Amino acid sequence: MKRNPQKRPDIYSQITNTIVEAIEQGAGEWQMPWHRSGEGLNRPINIHSGKAYRGINILSLWASAQAREFTTGSWGTYRQWQEKGCQVRKGEKSSLIVFYKEFEVEEPDPNTGDETSKRRVARASWVFNADQVDGYERPEPVEPVSDPVQRSQAAERFVTRTGAVIRHGGDQAFYRPSDDVIQLPEPERFLGSETSTPTESYYSTLLHELTHWTGHAKRCDRQFGERFGDDAYAVEELVAELGASFLCADLGINLDPRPDHAAYIDHWLRVLKADSKAIFTAAAQAAKASDYLAGLQERSEAAA
Structure with a gap:
């Protein structure tokens, strides 16, 4: 039957x-x-x-x-x-x-x-x-980054191997596709919170913008306009948010939510409620982005 x-x-x-x-x-x-x-x-x-x-x-x-x-x-x-x-x-x-x-x-x-x-x-x-x-014996947990003044060697190595152009200065964080550059404030401008150190805040922001960087046409070529229309920008932000969370998890960095993410929450909810497969699309694209960045690590090691 x-x-x-x-x-x-x-x-x-x-x-x-x-x-x-x-x-x-x-x-x-x-x-x-x-x-x-x-x-x-x-x-x-x-x-x-x-x-x-x-x-x-x-x-x-x-x-x-x-x-x-x-x-x-x-x-x-x-x-x-x-x-x-x-x-x-x-x-x-x-x-x-x-x-x-x-x-x-x-x-x-x-x-x-x-x-x-x-x-x-x-x-x-x-x-x-x-x-x-x-009956489960829990393994020893991996210690997350906790010292606010010490850079994460794993994250620095990971980002360097991508070859992304990263500039520091000003008071805003963004990725600009026109010249393919990631712009960040100087590390000392990042403030800690009750749940994260300045270092964690810095790297979670950097990895967010690095995920945006993968969407360029010569990399993963992410385009959401045809399916999501006016919501395409919010979906791309959700991809970057998820991509940063995946990378922070792999690198042992606590993910600190950026203040401007609050502006996207209502937009995200509207998109997810209207399309039950939207979160699947965003998560799949975030996984593709993190896989792409992982592939750059392997190519960098092979060329060394």
Whole structure:
């Protein structure tokens, strides 16, 4: 018996609603699900493969961790935890992630003329955090950058290897596509907050603008105008916000939300509520941007 496709849960809507709820809960303090400290800031890791989750799954799991105050970034399915000798506690609620399954369909591909074409369909999977299981030995957490006067060698090396032109001066941070330059205030102009040091504030801003830099036509060539129209600028800002959060997680830097991000919150919410796949698009483009920057690291090492 075939299932009625209308009864199948809308994965896009479920995850989008989770993100929207998390943003709305923290919007008054300019907090996003990815503005976290401690181990939870790291990219969520699957305990079976040891690999980090990607794209929309990072946001979904960060939002779930924030809502339920989980303290670790380790996740796995019920079976994967059992295989590790751990047991999910009775009554614990799972968190939704999505994976894509590719299959062939018997219809001509309009681009190639082939009799069969491939399609990708989103499928849901459900995982539990390490805080929800018994028998898990937590690894030693990676210490985040904490000294306000000490530069992050990892971040400096990462940015240098991209080859991006970065200039310092003035009191504004921006990326200017016309001359392909990132402009930042001098590092000493960055102020700390209750949750971050000046150094963390500086690098999170730099990585935000570096993500914008990847959108240039000669790099990732990001263009949202056809799909999002007047909202294209807000979507690009969301990509940069997510890209910075991914990079900060990898480099051990607490992400400090820029004050001007508050102006985008209502705009972001409008976009996400109007299009349940918008956050998937933004997360996918942010992952593509971070992958592009990672590729520059490898090429720089090979040329050395």
